Every structure is written in C-alpha cells, then in structure tokens.
Amino acid sequence: MTAEIIVVTSGKGGVGKTTTSASLATGLAIAGKKVAVIDFDVGLRNLDLIMGCERRVVYDFINVVQGEATLKQALIKDKRHDNLYVLAASQTRDKDALTQEGVEKVLDGLSEEGFDYVVCDSPAGIEKGAHLAMYFADHAVVVVNPEVSSVRDSDRILGLLSSKTRRAERGEGAITQHLLLTRYNPARVEAGEMLSVKDVEDILGISVVGVIPESENVLAASNSGVPVILDANSLAGQAYSDTVARVLGEDRPLRFIDAPKKGFFQRVFGG
Amino acid sequence: MNARMTSSRTTNSEEACDLRFGQVGMACVRVRRADAAALCEELERRVHSAPQLFARAAVVLDLSHFLDLPDDGTVDALLEAVRSAGMLPVGLAYGTSETEALAKRMGLPLIAKFRAAYEPANGGSVAPPAAAEPAPRAAEPPPREPILAEPAPGQAQGSMHHDGAVRSGQQIYARDRDLVITGTVANGAEVIADGDIHIYGGLRGRAMAGAQGDTRACIFVSDFRAELVAIAGHYRVFEQIPNDLEGQSVRCWLEGDKLLIARL
Numbered sequence: 001m002t003a004e005i006i007v008v009t010s011g012k013g014g015v016g017k018t019t020t021s022a023s024l025a026t027g028l029a030i031a032g033k034k035v036a037v038i039d040f041d042v043g044l045r046n047l048d049l050i051m052g053c054e055r056r057v058v059y060d061f062i063n064v065v066q067g068e069a070t071l072k073q074a075l076i077k078d079k080r081h082d083n084l085y086v087l088a089a090s091q092t093r094d095k096d097a098l099t100q101e102g103v104e105k106v107l108d109g110l111s112e113e114g115f116d117y118v119v120c121d122s123p124a125g126i127e128k129g130a131h132l133a134m135y136f137a138d139h140a141v142v143v144v145n146p147e148v149s150s151v152r153d154s155d156r157i158l159g160l161l162s163s164k165t166r167r168a169e170r171g172e173g174a175i176t177q178h179l180l181l182t183r184y185n186p187a188r189v190e191a192g193e194m195l196s197v198k199d200v201e202d203i204l205g206i207s208v209v210g211v212i213p214e215s216e217n218v219l220a221a222s223n224s225g226v227p228v229i230l231d232a233n234s235l236a237g238q239a240y241s242d243t244v245a246r247v248l249g250e251d252r253p254l255r256f257i258d259a260p261k262k263g264f265f266q267r268v269f270g271g
Numbered sequence: 272m273n274a275r276m277t278s279s280r281t282t283n284s285e286e287a288c289d290l291r292f293g294q295v296g297m298a299c300v301r302v303r304r305a306d307a308a309a310l311c312e313e314l315e316r317r318v319h320s321a322p323q324l325f326a327r328a329a330v331v332l333d334l335s336h337f338l339d340l341p342d343d344g345t346v347d348a349l350l351e352a353v354r355s356a357g358m359l360p361v362g363l364a365y366g367t368s369e370t371e372a373l374a375k376r377m378g379l380p381l382i383a384k385f386r387a388a389y390e391p392a393n394g395g396s397v398a399p400p401a402a403a404e405p406a407p408r409a410a411e412p413p414p415r416e417p418i419l420a421e422p423a424p425g426q427a428q429g430s431m432h433h434d435g436a437v438r439s440g441q442q443i444y445a446r447d448r449d450l451v452i453t454g455t456v457a458n459g460a461e462v463i464a465d466g467d468i469h470i471y472g473g474l475r476g477r478a479m480a481g482a483q484g485d486t487r488a489c490i491f492v493s494d495f496r497a498e499l500v501a502i503a504g505h506y507r508v509f510e511q512i513p514n515d516l517e518g519q520s521v522r523c524w525l526e527g528d529k530l531l532i533a534r535l
Binding site for chain 1: 357459
C-alpha cells in the first residue's frame with residue numbers, strides 16, 4: 001500500500017504553510033492515520049519548532065537523502081501522538097543537497113513503513129525545494145492569504161501543480177487541489193480592506209477547503225511548540241479541525257467567515 | 272546590447288559617429304541536442320511557417336542546455352545549420368566562462384541572456400519561450416507536416432480548445448488557428464493565437480490574436496479585465512480598465528492601426 005502524499009505550498013512566504021502543515025499532520029493523526037510530516041525548507045528549518053521537537057533532532061531529511069542515516073533513525077516520534085512522526089530539515093546544508101531520486105527514496109521508504117499520509121511542508125518560492133516538495137504529491141493544500149500578491153502567487157503555484165508534478169507528467173490525472181484561506185479577518189473584509197472568500201474563489205476559480213481566521217492563538221501556539229489545532233478553544237484550532245475533516249471527505253459548513261455581530265449591551269456600552 | 276553607429280560626413284564640426292546602446296528583441300535558439308541536421312530541419316520548418324518573422328532573423332545560439340559544451344567543430348556545424356535554415360547567427364548566449372572562451376575562439380560576441388527563466392533548472396525548467404517565438408512546448412500539438420504556405424486569412428483550420436483556467440505564468444499558443452478558452456485567464460497568464468481568441472471566462476492576463484500578422488483577427492471575452500490585448504502586433508495595455516468595459520462582454524478588433532474595443 002502506498003502513502004498519500006500531501007504538499008502544503010503557497011508560492012509566497014509567511015502565509016502559514018508550516019503552521020498548516022503542523023496542524024494538518026496532527027489532525028490526520030488524531031483521526032487515527034499514521035502520518036509523517038517532512039520539512040522541505042532546507043536551511044530554514046522551522047517545522048520542528050512548531051511541532052515542539054527541536055531538541056530531539058539528531059538526524060534530518062538530508063542525512064537520509066544522502067544515505068548518512070536510516071529513515072527510522074531520522075523520524076522523530078511526536079510526544080503527544082504515537083502515530084505522528086516528524087522528519088526535520090537540515091539547518092546547515094543548502095537546498096542543493098536535495099535530489100529528486102533522494103526524495104523519491106524517502107517517500108517510498110515511508111510507504112513501506114506503512115504510513116497512510118505524508119505531509120510535505122514546502123519552502124516559499126518556486127525553486128528547487130518547492131519543486132521537489134510538490135513533484136510527488138497526490139494532493140496539494142495551497143495556502144493563501146486574503147491579499148492580492150498572495151492570490152497571484154497561489155495562481156502561479158496552481159498552474160505548476162497541474163503541469164510540473166509526476167502525476168501530470170505521467171498523465172495519471174490531476175492532483176487534488178485544496179485552497180486554504182488563512183489569516184482571514186471578517187471585520188476587515190467587511191470594511192473592504194481584505195479580499196473576501198468569494199473574491200479569492202472568483203479569482204482562482206476553485207473553492208476553499210477551509211478558512212482559518214486570524215487569531216493571536218496561532219502565534220502563541222507556534223511559540224510554545226504546540227500545533228494550533230490542539231487548542232480547541234481557539235477559533236483557528238477549530239477551523240483547522242474542520243479543514244482536516246473536509247480533506248478526509250467529510251462535509252462541514254464554513255465557520256468564522258462573518259464578523260461577529262455586536263449584542264445590544266456591547267453596542268450600548270462599547271465592546 | 273547593440274551599438275549603432277551613424278556616420279556623418281557632411282559637416283566637419285560633428286563627430287564621426289554616435290555610439291549608443293539600445294535594446295532590441297532577438298530570437299534565441301536554445302539547442303537541446305548537438306545534432307546539426309535536426310536543428311537545421313527544425314529551424315527550416317519555423318522559417319517556412321513564418322517567413323516574415325524568421326527569415327534572415329538575427330539569432331543567438333544558447334548552449335546552456337549542455338552540461339559540457341560541445342567541441343568547436345560541433346558548434347561550427349550548429350552555426351552553419353542555423354545559417355542554412357535561413358537565419359543569421361550573430362552571437363552566443365552568455366553561459367559559463369567556457370562559453371566565453373568558446374565565443375572568443377569563434378570570433379562571435381557573447382550576448383547576455385534575455386531572461387533569467389532560461390537558467391538550467393533541475394531537469395525541466397519552467398521557462399516560457401522567448402517573446403519573439405511564441406511556441407510553448409507543453410501546449411504545442413505533436414510535430415506536424417511543415418507548412419509551406421501561410422494559411423490564407425479566414426481559412427478553416429479548426430480551433431484549439433483549452434478547458435479550465437489558464438494560471439499565472441502559463442502560456443498557450445494556438446498555431447495557425449483560433450483559440451477557445453472555457454475558463455479564466457489569470458493575471459500574468461498569456462494566451463496567443465494566429466487566429467481569433469474566444470474566452471468564455473474572465474480575461475485578467477494577456478491575449479494576443481493574429482500573432483503572425485492577420486489583421487482581421489478578433490478577441491472575444493466574456494468578462495473583460497485584461498492587462499493587455501494585442502492584434503497583429505498592435506496592442507493596448509490597461510493600467511486602469513475603462514469603467515464601461517470592466518467586467519463586460521467585449522470584442523476587440525483592428526481598424527487600420529487602431530485597436531478598438533467595444534461591448535457586445
């Protein structure tokens with residue numbers, strides 16, 4: 001049996017790829033799947049911080065690609081979920097250390113180990129690292145912020161996903177594309193300062209798989225090394241749970257896309 | 272890139288020449304295989320299909336596809352192949368220091384690359400072809416018989432269909448025919464046809480009809496928000512889309528030298 005490979009990508013940097021990778025991988029693990037999440041951002045290693053395992057990195061992705069360590073040695077088991085593993089990027093090497101054959105070998109190895117899902121956290125840009133992260137993917141989660149430059153870059157990425165992946169080259173059918181809108185602020189959308197869900201869907205021509213509201217909990221979660229999906233009290237965490245359910249085929253309505261209506265007392269006394 | 276010299280002998284007070292730098296568009300032949308015969312054949316086909324564009328066109332030979340540069344004899348043969356196809360090789364595209372040495376030995380100038388996109392990326396680059404030669408490999412139909420005569424304008428050639436969106440950075444070219452797009456052409460995407468272009472979605476990027484000079488070509492768009500439209504080389508860019516056209520169904524056509532756009 002082969003693992004389903006999901007790339008989390010965006011083109012633009014700083015839109016929430018790593019946050020999304022961490023929460024998506026954790027959410028899939030909570031749903032009972034065996035999951036590995038790989039940091040492709042060689043030289044700018046971040047995923048281990050967000051996953052809270054930075055002090056347990058001994059061997060990394062590059063070590064495995066170059067045959068200096070085995071997959072088993074490099075996979076870091078998540079301390080909260082037994083069926084979730086992290087493969088960290090190397091901080092000291094550069095992305096030329098990644099090769100297509102090496103990446104394929106690692107992904108095949110994960111399939112043999114019985115993983116259900118492999119989440120590939122892509123670096124920003126459309127260079128080698130991003131190319132290799134998406135090349136073997138079966139599904140893509142394209143992370144986009146509600147602003148024009150992010151939407152433009154995502155459009156470029158959607159084009160590359162439909163032409164520069166192994167599935168496209170072999171004619172095995174398009175990879176499933178999921179659009180995830182992050183840092184969404186309904187109040188600012190109403191004020192006309194941000195693109196709305198509908199604007200983004202219109203421009204890109206595909207519908208969203210989830211909308212993650214802008215929330216300070218995301219930053220707090222990142223800093224403490226806990227994927228935000230585990231913060232069930234935060235709106236962002238709940239939105240990520242919904243998103244994972246939709247990726248797994250469940251039908252859930254979009255939440256948190258309207259500005260909260262102020263109640264009578266809030267209107268009178270200020271809120 | 273090009274030095275232009277203007278000699279003037281009429282008055283002594285003027286200097287003998289002006290030395291200026293100017294930018295010119297130039298075709299770039301990126302050689303994939305060191306096979307002079309195949310190169311000649313391929314280029315001959317191009318020259319035949321668009322003699323106004325390619326016959327005696329100045330071209331730059333780009334050898335960056337080769338990991339190891341071919342030897343001098345082979346490069347000579349390649350240059351000769353370009354010449355016998357009816358084009359004029361004027362230099363080598365800038366590559367490594369070895370390319371520089373090679374250019375010196377050949378007595379040819381070394382010309383800087385036009386586009387960074389030509390960098391040899393891992394395996395397949397995402398390079399769109401140079402603007403002077405709009406023929407994207409991906410969208411091109413399989414090799415066909417060489418076209419010996421230009422198609423008469425309006426001659427039925429069928430049309431090329433593209434279902435779905437054309438994404439930013441993608442380029443679609445319908446050679447010798449009309450192009451029909453059922454999705455939206457995004458900002459930064461390009462659709463090109465030698466005939467008409469029909470877009471049954473939004474046009475937010477660029478559309479160029481009559482790419483080989485057919486002035487009767489038209490562009491039809493269901494939802495007009497274009498960056499640029501062009502017909503037979505006459506183009507209009509839109510920094511601001513006129514209010515009466517934005518989001519409307521429009522037709523673009525050429526009247527003399529004027530590119531006109533009106534609601535349908």
